[in-house]
Amino acid sequence: MNAYPKLMSAALVSALLLSSPLWAAEPATPLVSVSGSAVLQAKPDAVKLTMQIQQKSEQVSSAKTRVDEQTDQLSKALLKLGIKPEFFSNAPLRIQPDYQHDPEQKLPQRYLVAREVNVTLQDLSLYSTVLQKAADLGVTQLNQTEFLVSDAPKLYQQALLDAYANARSKAELLAKASQMSLGNPQRIQEQGNAPAPVMRMAKAMADGAEMAFGQTDIRAEVMVEFEMSKP
Numbered sequence: 001m002n003a004y005p006k007l008m009s010a011a012l013v014s015a016l017l018l019s020s021p022l023w024a025a026e027p028a029t030p031l032v033s034v035s036g037s038a039v040l041q042a043k044p045d046a047v048k049l050t051m052q053i054q055q056k057s058e059q060v061s062s063a064k065t066r067v068d069e070q071t072d073q074l075s076k077a078l079l080k081l082g083i084k085p086e087f088f089s090n091a092p093l094r095i096q097p098d099y100q101h102d103p104e105q106k107l108p109q110r111y112l113v114a115r116e117v118n119v120t121l122q123d124l125s126l127y128s129t130v131l132q133k134a135a136d137l138g139v140t141q142l143n144q145t146e147f148l149v150s151d152a153p154k155l156y157q158q159a160l161l162d163a164y165a166n167a168r169s170k171a172e173l174l175a176k177a178s179q180m181s182l183g184n185p186q187r188i189q190e191q192g193n194a195p196a197p198v199m200r201m202a203k204a205m206a207d208g209a210e211m212a213f214g215q216t217d218i219r220a221e222v223m224v225e226f227e228m229s230k231p
Helices: 004-019 060-080 124-136 152-177
Strands: 031-042 046-057 088-090 094-097 111-121 141-148 181-191 198-200 216-229
Touching (some): 031 181, 046 060, 060 111, 111 124, 152 181, 152 216
Antiparallel strands (some): 046 141, 141 198, 181 216
């Protein structure tokens, strides 16, 4: 018996079934993608100072001795103010040629010897006092100031929740405008990382100007994709 007609019949049935609406792909679920953001303000309760002690000399040993003396004097002054040793540290010594004093290189070689000192103040009322003490000891360069908020991680979590609520509010508005109902979120993506300390370059320490600490912004952003359906 010839099996060819049977094979043709089976193939025809399969083709008909595949083309049937029963096998048609379901329409994609409508989606709406929105961004959300939130900002919380907090007052800094600590500050990190990065100061630089430096000396220039034709003799490296001479400049190093002076830098070591100033570093030791500053450390003792910080201790007298009640700042614990774990809240200040000294970076390794840095030595490099000083080209600025003699661009044409006609004078004897001179060297710059420097060391950074990092100080974290948990009492902001000591800010001006520490700067004045450092200036009295010959420290005239403040590289940067970092304002810190101790409960920043907790505030950031709240900002994330607020950012999500902001995104959902936008999505509900767009769904309503499209005559659709908003469904469950299908995708949530945090934009960026947890907040970093706010850094500000400071003026010369000799200015003697008071620092206004003000407020620090804690920001959070999210991207959310929601389902939509017909009401």
